Amino acid sequence: MNYLQATPIQQQAIPIILSGKDLIASAQTGTGKTAAYLIPILDKISREPSNHTSALILVPTRELAKQIDEQIEGFSYFIKATSIAIYGGGKGEDWDQQRKALVKGADIIIATPGRLMAHMNSGEVKFDNLKCLILDEADKMLDMGFSDDILFVLKHLPQNRQNLMFSATMPKKIRDFADKILKNPEEIRLAVSKPAVGIDQQFYLASDEQKLPLLIHLMKNTVAESVIIFTSQKAMIDKVVRMLNRNKFEAKGISSDNSQEDREESLRGFKNKQFKILVATDVLSRGIDINNLNLVINIDVPRDAEDYIHRIGRTARAETTGTAFTFINEKDQYRIANIEKLLEREVEKQNITESLGLGKAPEYKASQSRKPYRKPTGKKKFFNKKGVDNKKPAVS
Structure with missing residues (x-):
C-alpha cells in the first residue's frame, strides 16, 4: 500500500x-x-x-x-x-x-x-x-x-x-x-487545529448572488484534477451542480438526503476520476481520503472554525500541496474572525467581483467580525434580589 x-x-x-x-x-x-x-x-x-x-x-x-x-x-x-x-x-x-x-x-x-x-x-x-x-x-x-x-x-x-x-x-x-x-x-x-502547511488558502468577498459566477470564473482559471465544493446548505447543492454542468464542468452532488446507494455510487465515481467535481455538505469533511484532490472550495464559511480545518484538510494530504478557496458574504464575516483566531494570523480577503463585472463585493468590516447579537427566545425569567429565579407574578 x-x-x-x-x-x-x-x-x-x-x-x-x-x-x-x-x-x-x-x-x-x-x-x-x-x-x-x-x-x-x-x-x-x-x-x-x-x-x-x-x-x-x-x-x-x-x-x-x-x-x-x-x-x-x-x-x-x-x-x-x-x-x-x-x-x-x-x-x-x-x-x-x-x-x-x-x-x-x-x-x-x-x-x-x-x-x-x-x-x-x-x-x-x-x-x-x-x-x-x-x-x-x-x-x-x-x-x-x-x-x-x-x-x-x-x-x-x-x-x-x-x-x-x-x-x-x-x-x-x-x-x-x-x-x-x-x-x-x-x-x-x-499541531492540533492547524491546516497542513501545503494548503494555499485564499478568501474572496462575495454576496450570495455573486458566489456562483465567481465560482465559475475561478474554476475556468484554476488547473485542478479533483475538486470538492462544500456548502452548509443542502438546498444549495443542486443549484451549484446545475450551474457547473451548464458551464461544461461535470459535477455531482452528495448529502445526507441522498440514499445510501446513491451516496456510495457518487463517492466511488469521484474517487475513480469518472467526474472531476463533487459538491457536498459537511458529511464529507471528516476522514475521507481522496487521492490527488488538489482544490477545495467553500461556497460559504463553515459554522465552526474547526469545520473549516476539516474541510480544507481534504486536500494537501500526506505532505502534498493543494488550494482552498472560501467565499465570504456579509453575514458570515464574524466566522472569519474565529478562523483567524484558530490560524493565529489574519487572512487576506480578496475583492475581485467588480473587476469581473459582477458588481461591488461586500466590504469587510471589523464590526461585522463579531458574532451578531441574537434576541433571546423562550420564557422570560424573573429574579429576586438574591438572584433566585421566581415565577412571573400573577396579574390581578
Missing part, C-alpha cells in the same frame, strides 16, 4: 497501542491517524486469532465507516482478519447481513453509533470478548449529538478493555468526554 515511512502520529501511537495502554491522540487531518491504530490492532489480531469481535471502531459518518473497512481490507491482505462496516437506516437486506456479522463476530466492527445501537437493542449482539474500543473523529461524533448513543454502547462492553480516542481537534468537551471513558491514558498532541 506504499507505506514506506511512519508519520509522526504513527511513530508515537503504534508503540503505545501495542503496549495495551489507553490513548487520546490528536493530529492534523491527513496525517495518517487511521493507519496509526489499524496497523497495531491488526498485528494483535494476527498473533491472537479469535472467533469473537476483538475491536470496535465508532465513527460519525457512513462514508468514513466504509472507507475504514476498505483500508482494513488492504492492510489485512496477508493475514486472516475479517471486518464489516455497520451503517445505514431501515431494515432491509443490509440489516440482515450486518446482524449476522455482529452475531457471528467479525474481528473488527466499524459502526456509526445510531445504527449499532439499533442492532444492540435486539439483544442478539454481544461484545463480551471485545479487547479494544476506538472512537475515531470523536469531536465530530459529539457535535452530531452521538454522546448518549456512545455511552449506551459503552455500558454493553467489557470493563477490561483498551480505549483509543482519535480526533483532529481537542476542544474541552472532548477532554471531558475522555475523562469518562479512558483510564490513565497516554496523550499525543501534534
Whole structure:
C-alpha cells in the first residue's frame, strides 16, 4: 500500500497501542491517524486469532465507516482478519447481513453509533470478548449529538478493555468526554487545529448572488484534477451542480438526503476520476481520503472554525500541496474572525467581483467580525434580589 515511512502520529501511537495502554491522540487531518491504530490492532489480531469481535471502531459518518473497512481490507491482505462496516437506516437486506456479522463476530466492527445501537437493542449482539474500543473523529461524533448513543454502547462492553480516542481537534468537551471513558491514558498532541502547511488558502468577498459566477470564473482559471465544493446548505447543492454542468464542468452532488446507494455510487465515481467535481455538505469533511484532490472550495464559511480545518484538510494530504478557496458574504464575516483566531494570523480577503463585472463585493468590516447579537427566545425569567429565579407574578 506504499507505506514506506511512519508519520509522526504513527511513530508515537503504534508503540503505545501495542503496549495495551489507553490513548487520546490528536493530529492534523491527513496525517495518517487511521493507519496509526489499524496497523497495531491488526498485528494483535494476527498473533491472537479469535472467533469473537476483538475491536470496535465508532465513527460519525457512513462514508468514513466504509472507507475504514476498505483500508482494513488492504492492510489485512496477508493475514486472516475479517471486518464489516455497520451503517445505514431501515431494515432491509443490509440489516440482515450486518446482524449476522455482529452475531457471528467479525474481528473488527466499524459502526456509526445510531445504527449499532439499533442492532444492540435486539439483544442478539454481544461484545463480551471485545479487547479494544476506538472512537475515531470523536469531536465530530459529539457535535452530531452521538454522546448518549456512545455511552449506551459503552455500558454493553467489557470493563477490561483498551480505549483509543482519535480526533483532529481537542476542544474541552472532548477532554471531558475522555475523562469518562479512558483510564490513565497516554496523550499525543501534534499541531492540533492547524491546516497542513501545503494548503494555499485564499478568501474572496462575495454576496450570495455573486458566489456562483465567481465560482465559475475561478474554476475556468484554476488547473485542478479533483475538486470538492462544500456548502452548509443542502438546498444549495443542486443549484451549484446545475450551474457547473451548464458551464461544461461535470459535477455531482452528495448529502445526507441522498440514499445510501446513491451516496456510495457518487463517492466511488469521484474517487475513480469518472467526474472531476463533487459538491457536498459537511458529511464529507471528516476522514475521507481522496487521492490527488488538489482544490477545495467553500461556497460559504463553515459554522465552526474547526469545520473549516476539516474541510480544507481534504486536500494537501500526506505532505502534498493543494488550494482552498472560501467565499465570504456579509453575514458570515464574524466566522472569519474565529478562523483567524484558530490560524493565529489574519487572512487576506480578496475583492475581485467588480473587476469581473459582477458588481461591488461586500466590504469587510471589523464590526461585522463579531458574532451578531441574537434576541433571546423562550420564557422570560424573573429574579429576586438574591438572584433566585421566581415565577412571573400573577396579574390581578
